[in-house]
Amino acid sequence: MLSPAITVLAVIIGWPLINLVVMSTQEYGRAQVFGAPPEFVGLENFAYILQDDKFWGVFNRSIAFAAVNVIATMVLGTVVALAMFQMQKGWRLLVQAGLLVAWAMPQLTAVIVWGWMFNTEYGVINYALTEFLGLEYLGHSWFSEPLSFFAVATVIITWQSVPFVAFTLYAGLTQIPNEVREAAMIDGANSVQRFRNLIVPYLRPVFAIVITLQIIWDLRVFTQIYALQGLGGLREETNTLGVYIYQVSLGSGNYGMGGAISLVMVVMMSTFAFYYVRRTLKEVD
Numbered sequence: 001m002l003s004p005a006i007t008v009l010a011v012i013i014g015w016p017l018i019n020l021v022v023m024s025t026q027e028y029g030r031a032q033v034f035g036a037p038p039e040f041v042g043l044e045n046f047a048y049i050l051q052d053d054k055f056w057g058v059f060n061r062s063i064a065f066a067a068v069n070v071i072a073t074m075v076l077g078t079v080v081a082l083a084m085f086q087m088q089k090g091w092r093l094l095v096q097a098g099l100l101v102a103w104a105m106p107q108l109t110a111v112i113v114w115g116w117m118f119n120t121e122y123g124v125i126n127y128a129l130t131e132f133l134g135l136e137y138l139g140h141s142w143f144s145e146p147l148s149f150f151a152v153a154t155v156i157i158t159w160q161s162v163p164f165v166a167f168t169l170y171a172g173l174t175q176i177p178n179e180v181r182e183a184a185m186i187d188g189a190n191s192v193q194r195f196r197n198l199i200v201p202y203l204r205p206v207f208a209i210v211i212t213l214q215i216i217w218d219l220r221v222f223t224q225i226y227a228l229q230g231l232g233g234l235r236e237e238t239n240t241l242g243v244y245i246y247q248v249s250l251g252s253g254n255y256g257m258g259g260a261i262s263l264v265m266v267v268m269m270s271t272f273a274f275y276y277v278r279r280t281l282k283e284v285d
Helices: 003-024 044-050 053-086 089-104 107-117 124-133 146-173 178-186 191-219 223-230 241-251 255-284
Strands: none
Touching (some): 053 241, 146 191
């Protein structure tokens, strides 16, 4: 029964991954795209990137950026899920509709909307900070400095990621037996104790999957960073792994090097996902 799904995965994911592995061991540039035979270089591409300070700068920046996004998304998503569970049906439907709008909006569209809001000259964010909080933010450029650039990117990515976390955790909350909740309340457990000793153990497998997916998605984020760079961000100081792979492969025409970086990224994410999910499942057992 699993054979159709395995076949589809092998064709869609397995075959491109094999080609990626082969390409990462070759000197593969624009000439090879137009038919020139590639030259086998073994592990030279990997040796080069692992000794390249620029790669490690992008790598460390991507790890830190992903960590901030995952933490922010999980905290806010959990709070929203718990809030929806306590709401009346009408309010819950209204919140869910708002979450669906944010979730369904294309990433590029979201960047354009938020880019206008953070615009240097007429953005509503600068106006609100100046008029309502008394801060001197008129004419402030959010994209000219790496820290504020990534702050805006975090807002956009978190805004679009929270709905998935909230809906998934809310679905998990509905599966906790009411008898267990009532017993905890009768025993005098407060909201914090119920969350720590009741909700978290029940939802641990859900948390494991959601956190793993968020780490993978936030590590390979591309559209938001690339689009924000087009609004004024300094590319060299704001590159993440997804954008860096694109620039090395298509910008410089070094597909072999881009393949090597991609493979390092795949191995890193797969190793983490396998370790985290396996440890979580052991704790559940």
